[in-house]
Amino acid sequence: MTDATITGDRALPGRLPRLRLSAAEPWLYLAPAIAVVAIWTYVPLLQAFELSFYQWNMLPRSTPRFVGLDNYRNLLSLPDMRQAVVNTVLYTIGLLPLSVGIPLAVALLTGGLSGPLRNLYRALIFVPMIVAPIVAAILWRWLLNEDHGLVNAWLSGIGLGKVGFLSDPDVALWTLVWITGWKLIGFSTLLFTAADSAISPSYVEAARMDGASPWQIVRDIRLPLLSPTILLITMMTILFGAQWSFVYINALTGGGPLRSTTNVYHVMWEYGFKTMAAGWSTAAGMLVFAVFGLIAIGCLAAMRRFAVYDE
Amino acid sequence: MTNRASAGRIAAHVVMIGLSFLAIFPVYWMIQTSFRAENEIFSGGLFPAVPTLKNYTDVLAAMPMLRILGNTVVMAGATTLAQVATGLLAAWALVRWRFPGGALARSLIALSWLVPFQVVMIPNYVLASKLGLLDTVTGLVIPNAAAAFSVLVLYNAMRGFPREVIEAARMDGAGNFRILAEVVLPNLSAPLASVSILCFISAWNDYFWPLLLIRRMENSVVQIGLQFFMTQEGNDWGPLMAAATLASLPILALYLVLQRQVVDSFMKSGIR
Numbered sequence: 305m306t307d308a309t310i311t312g313d314r315a316l317p318g319r320l321p322r323l324r325l326s327a328a329e330p331w332l333y334l335a336p337a338i339a340v341v342a343i344w345t346y347v348p349l350l351q352a353f354e355l356s357f358y359q360w361n362m363l364p365r366s367t368p369r370f371v372g373l374d375n376y377r378n379l380l381s382l383p384d385m386r387q388a389v390v391n392t393v394l395y396t397i398g399l400l401p402l403s404v405g406i407p408l409a410v411a412l413l414t415g416g417l418s419g420p421l422r423n424l425y426r427a428l429i430f431v432p433m434i435v436a437p438i439v440a441a442i443l444w445r446w447l448l449n450e451d452h453g454l455v456n457a458w459l460s461g462i463g464l465g466k467v468g469f470l471s472d473p474d475v476a477l478w479t480l481v482w483i484t485g486w487k488l489i490g491f492s493t494l495l496f497t498a499a500d501s502a503i504s505p506s507y508v509e510a511a512r513m514d515g516a517s518p519w520q521i522v523r524d525i526r527l528p529l530l531s532p533t534i535l536l537i538t539m540m541t542i543l544f545g546a547q548w549s550f551v552y553i554n555a556l557t558g559g560g561p562l563r564s565t566t567n568v569y570h571v572m573w574e575y576g577f578k579t580m581a582a583g584w585s586t587a588a589g590m591l592v593f594a595v596f597g598l599i600a601i602g603c604l605a606a607m608r609r610f611a612v613y614d615e
Numbered sequence: 616m617t618n619r620a621s622a623g624r625i626a627a628h629v630v631m632i633g634l635s636f637l638a639i640f641p642v643y644w645m646i647q648t649s650f651r652a653e654n655e656i657f658s659g660g661l662f663p664a665v666p667t668l669k670n671y672t673d674v675l676a677a678m679p680m681l682r683i684l685g686n687t688v689v690m691a692g693a694t695t696l697a698q699v700a701t702g703l704l705a706a707w708a709l710v711r712w713r714f715p716g717g718a719l720a721r722s723l724i725a726l727s728w729l730v731p732f733q734v735v736m737i738p739n740y741v742l743a744s745k746l747g748l749l750d751t752v753t754g755l756v757i758p759n760a761a762a763a764f765s766v767l768v769l770y771n772a773m774r775g776f777p778r779e780v781i782e783a784a785r786m787d788g789a790g791n792f793r794i795l796a797e798v799v800l801p802n803l804s805a806p807l808a809s810v811s812i813l814c815f816i817s818a819w820n821d822y823f824w825p826l827l828l829i830r831r832m833e834n835s836v837v838q839i840g841l842q843f844f845m846t847q848e849g850n851d852w853g854p855l856m857a858a859a860t861l862a863s864l865p866i867l868a869l870y871l872v873l874q875r876q877v878v879d880s881f882m883k884s885g886i887r
Binding site for chain 1: 623624626627628630631632634635637638639641642644645648656657659700701702704705707708709711712714716717720723724727729730731732733734735736737738739741742744757758760761763766791816819820822823826827837838841842845850852855856859862863866867870874877878881882
């Protein structure tokens with residue numbers, strides 16, 4: 305108490321500048337993070353919005369030419385873009401069983417496992433998550449190789465014909481979905497298992513006393529209490545699935561064959577750095593950002609509404 | 616009843632063994648192919664009959680793999696240090712003070728992960744080329760020097776720190792930076808380790824930004840080096856698998872040593 309009055313008295317003359325310094329202090333600590341985020345995310349976002357109304361080939365000497373809404377109009381009328389949008393939806397739908405469906409089923413089935421083997425499984429199924437995407441691309445390219453790959457050797461071994469996993473337009477997209485999902489299955493299973501083991505055993509015990517069957521326990525207790533995790537992983541898959549697939553599209557198929565594996569992110573990349581059409585690329589980017597932004601808002605609302613929490 | 620329970624347990628083991636096999640076999644296949652002699656690449660069998668290191672010597676001769684690995688270590692290490700430092704400072708500001716604009720600053724940082732990189736790649740590329748960052752390791756680090764993830768994880772960790780301890784340190788006349796460095800920081804080792812691990816692995820595995828920035832093999836990081844190598848060598852499977860194995864080795868070694876911590880830090884952060 306005495307301490308405070310003494311410093312208070314002495315501080316009086318210098319009070320104003322000191323106050324100002326203390327008001328600025330939090331911003332000093334925030335400055336590095338805010339600067340990076342502003343310079344490399346938000347300002348570029350505004351610049352991309354501006355660029356989307358210009359035609360520009362990205363050469364340093366050429367000046368961007370204002371074209372109004374032409375970029376957007378052209379994009380929306382291009383079959384290219386329509387194909388990319390359809391494929392983006394296919395990627396997302398294809399990923400959901402791998403990131404949510406199978407892992408959830410596995411977690412529900414194996415919830416009772418314990419002991420050292422459980423830890424070994426945990427350690428093994430997580431591995432794909434830390435394998436670099438480009439390494440995943442290379443090793444699956446080898447396993448799925450049409451002439452010498454192991455998978456096709458197995459397939460012909462059991463009397464099935466060879467599959468052009470990356471060269472058949474009807475198959476290639478699903479191959480890329482599989483590689484994207486391969487990295488996620490194990491990790492997602494771990495997330496569901498962790499959420500499942502956090503469910504209080506007293507609920508399950510009480511239900512069992514009341515004569516509930518295992519399926520009823522899954523349906524009425526475990527699934528509702530897993531709903532926050534289910535919704536979270538579903539949301540992440542919808543928001544980021546198409547981005548996760550980009551590496552595999554770019555490294556393995558380049559969007560082909562017959563543009564069957566391209567998606568909106570790959571189209572943006574092609575416009576930007578292959579065709580050098582900055583305006584088209586940024587206009588596509590703005591549309592994608594707007595759509596995914598709306599989806600994100602929708603997902604968050606759905607989480608608030610449907611997730612069941614154990615209070 | 617016990618019969619049914621044990622049948623369930625066997626089914627659970629079968630499922631987990633299947634999933635483990637699916638996860639680990641492709642990686643195993645990559646590694647064993649990398650030890651196969653050229654005439655043995657296409658023959659089946661689970662092990663190479665006569666293991667050889669020739670693919671590895673071929674890779675080291677064909678590309679500056681050691682230099683590329685060095686670049687990647689520097690890039691991932693510097694990115695991690697930067698993200699931890701900026702994350703600590705920002706999180707400390709948000710925990711220590713309630714101030715006008717604080718909530719806005721926090722949401723701005725948090726929402727930045729919603730902006731897909733492909734949307735801002737052209738302005739970023741233009742800025743990087745103006746700053747002379749093309750084809751440099753520095754250029755790979757700077758835009759990733761702060762991340763929403765590290766700020767938020769450290770913010771949540773610091774929020775649980777008892778206020779009385781901070782107040783007591785302040786009464787003793789410690790400045791805010793000293794409180795952060797000497798009182799708060801020593802108690803944050805678990806979240807710091809988790810942020811560092813996650814940051815290092817995601818920087819190591821990052822693909823898109825290096826793809827834009829890097830032109831030459833000797834300046835590249837492993838992801839792009841591998842991509843170059845794949846484009847050049849196409850279907851030279853032995854050396855390609857050796858290169859991919861070399862590129863994965865540091866992360867797999869890290870995982871071998873810190874398995875529990877690695878899994879936990881990924882689980883805490885959600886998918887991204």
